[in-house]
Amino acid sequence: MSKQQSTNTRPAATSQEAVLRATDLTKQYSELTVLDSIDLTVHAGSVTALIGPNGTGKTTLLRLLLGHLEPTAGNVEYAGPAVERPIGYLPQQPAFRPHFTVEETISFYASLLETPTDTKELLTQVDLYDVRNRPVEALSGGMTRLLGIAQSVVGNPPAVIFDEPASGLDPTMGTKAFEITAQLAERGTAVIVSSHDLALVERYADTVILLHDKQIAAQGPPQQLCQTHSVADLWEVYDAVTATETPQTNTEVTQ
Amino acid sequence: MSTIVSTFFALFKRELKTAMRTRVYYLITVGVIGLLLALTAGGGGAATGYVPTVVDLLLPLEVLVPVLAIAIGYRSVVSDLERGELAVLKTYDVPSSVYVFAIYAGRAVVLSVILGSGLLATLLLVSFSSGPDTSIFATHTGLDSPLLFARFIVLTLVFALALLAIVLLMSVAAQSTLTAIALAVGAVVLVVVGGDAAIILGLTDGWIADADLLNALAIAPNSAYRGAVFETVIAVTAASESGYGSPITSVAGLFAWTIFSLISATLILHRRTV
Numbered sequence: 001m002s003k004q005q006s007t008n009t010r011p012a013a014t015s016q017e018a019v020l021r022a023t024d025l026t027k028q029y030s031e032l033t034v035l036d037s038i039d040l041t042v043h044a045g046s047v048t049a050l051i052g053p054n055g056t057g058k059t060t061l062l063r064l065l066l067g068h069l070e071p072t073a074g075n076v077e078y079a080g081p082a083v084e085r086p087i088g089y090l091p092q093q094p095a096f097r098p099h100f101t102v103e104e105t106i107s108f109y110a111s112l113l114e115t116p117t118d119t120k121e122l123l124t125q126v127d128l129y130d131v132r133n134r135p136v137e138a139l140s141g142g143m144t145r146l147l148g149i150a151q152s153v154v155g156n157p158p159a160v161i162f163d164e165p166a167s168g169l170d171p172t173m174g175t176k177a178f179e180i181t182a183q184l185a186e187r188g189t190a191v192i193v194s195s196h197d198l199a200l201v202e203r204y205a206d207t208v209i210l211l212h213d214k215q216i217a218a219q220g221p222p223q224q225l226c227q228t229h230s231v232a233d234l235w236e237v238y239d240a241v242t243a244t245e246t247p248q249t250n251t252e253v254t255q
Numbered sequence: 256m257s258t259i260v261s262t263f264f265a266l267f268k269r270e271l272k273t274a275m276r277t278r279v280y281y282l283i284t285v286g287v288i289g290l291l292l293a294l295t296a297g298g299g300g301a302a303t304g305y306v307p308t309v310v311d312l313l314l315p316l317e318v319l320v321p322v323l324a325i326a327i328g329y330r331s332v333v334s335d336l337e338r339g340e341l342a343v344l345k346t347y348d349v350p351s352s353v354y355v356f357a358i359y360a361g362r363a364v365v366l367s368v369i370l371g372s373g374l375l376a377t378l379l380l381v382s383f384s385s386g387p388d389t390s391i392f393a394t395h396t397g398l399d400s401p402l403l404f405a406r407f408i409v410l411t412l413v414f415a416l417a418l419l420a421i422v423l424l425m426s427v428a429a430q431s432t433l434t435a436i437a438l439a440v441g442a443v444v445l446v447v448v449g450g451d452a453a454i455i456l457g458l459t460d461g462w463i464a465d466a467d468l469l470n471a472l473a474i475a476p477n478s479a480y481r482g483a484v485f486e487t488v489i490a491v492t493a494a495s496e497s498g499y500g501s502p503i504t505s506v507a508g509l510f511a512w513t514i515f516s517l518i519s520a521t522l523i524l525h526r527r528t529v
Contacts, residue, residue: 085346087346088346089343092339093339097334099276099277100269114261
């Protein structure tokens with residue numbers, strides 16, 4: 001996890017329309033509670049970042065938001081516009097069927113929707129147009145991640161969920177992945193991203209949700225979280241909150 | 256075109272393209288053609304006619320077909336599961352049933368092409384080595400003919416597609432490629448060997464009555480295939496011998512295995528991806 005000072009230079013979220021709403025969300029596996037009474041709302045035109053130590057249920061929460069897991073209690077409501085593909089998804093380790101080129105891969109996903117997709121524009125956005133004829137198995141890890149991002153926005157879903165888009169990438173590629181999340185938010189997409197790179201989160205996220213001990217331990221814009229905890233950066237917020245054994249307070253900062 | 260139909264064809268086409276770009280399938284095809292031609296030439300059936308060739312090939316095919324079904328099908332779903340692709344496809348609202356049937360259809364074409372090529376090559380070899388006996392103009396028994404061999408090809412493909420569906424079911428249930436191959440081998444051995452063994456045990460222990468034998472044979476894929484081939488291909492040329500199996504029940508049995516496996520695969524996949 002990087003510890004460096006960074007400043008959020010993104011314009012403030014442009015819309016307050018709720019796209020995804022989770023209420024009293026709880027997930028248990030047998031006796032083990034992974035998430036307990038989570039309430040969160042994701043808005044159009046904003047980047048919401050999920051952070052927290054390993055094993056705090058970030059991926060579980062993302063899968064619940066996607067509808068790929070059934071909650072033990074509570075519910076997830078999609079409140080966005082009625083479209084063919086409401087939520088796009090970038091898995092933590094995106095992988096694609098071998099023997100197909102970059103362009104064929106995106107065209108395949110586009111063919112699953114009636115909404116037309118401009119594959120050239122999409123691949124240009126993620127800087128993959130020049131390698132469109134390259135087989136996916138010949139892509140670097142960073143390029144594969146960018147292809148995953150391109151796949152996640154096929155059909156212009158109102159919400160996209162990125163599970164650790166910068167994980168394992170060099171700083172340039174990691175920044176590129178987060179720049180794309182910011183561009184998507186500027187176009188009105190609700191972006192939910194989980195990450196361990198707090199510098200990138202601080203720079204690009206509109207709202208940060210810090211998961212700790214099964215619950216939301218802190219929530220709000222990065223700068224306000226820093227002010228509330230009287231610390232210099234998000235890393236110190238993270239350090240202060242996760243150092244406690246059990247969160248006694250759920251710090252929420254209203255935007 | 257409705258979304259479900261277009262989704263089915265998108266997945267089906269991708270499956271075929273994957274197969275066409277997989278070199279090992281070409282090697283398997285060449286191997287199958289070579290093996291069947293060698294068995295045909297070596298068994299001596301080719302010089303005698305189509306039905307003797309069927310007799311020569313029946314037992315080897317009861318082994319070769321399960322092996323091919325495993326080779327073509329064991330990774331069919333588990334690879335997509337391992338890549339996390341099914342979680343992605345779910346965001347495109349691809350129903351589990353459409354996915355399973357499209358993958359199956361694609362793999363079924365691949366298996367049919369590989370097996371069909373070998374059997375058609377055999378048909379050609381027999382036709383060049385020995386034709387039907389044209390000195391007989393009419394008889395109360397059937398004549399050896401390429402049509403009987405065509406019937407054999409169709410029955411072999413129906414048998415192969417039933418086993419492919421069972422292997423695909425194992426691929427859906429598996430947690431990894433390694434467990435997929437173990438499950439596929441286990442299931443096929445259970446069905447192929449266990450089916451015949453259960454029938455023999457049922458007869459000796461008396462819980463299958465002699466009168467029910469033909470129906471019981473239709474339950475296990477191998478005995479259903481064997482019974483149907485004997486009844487509709489081999490027995491046709493014999494003067495009075497029949498009663499090896501009930502062709503309709505046998506084919507229905509093979510279709511039942513196919514449909515049961517695909518529906519089970521759909522339900523398991525739905526459960527795994529919700």
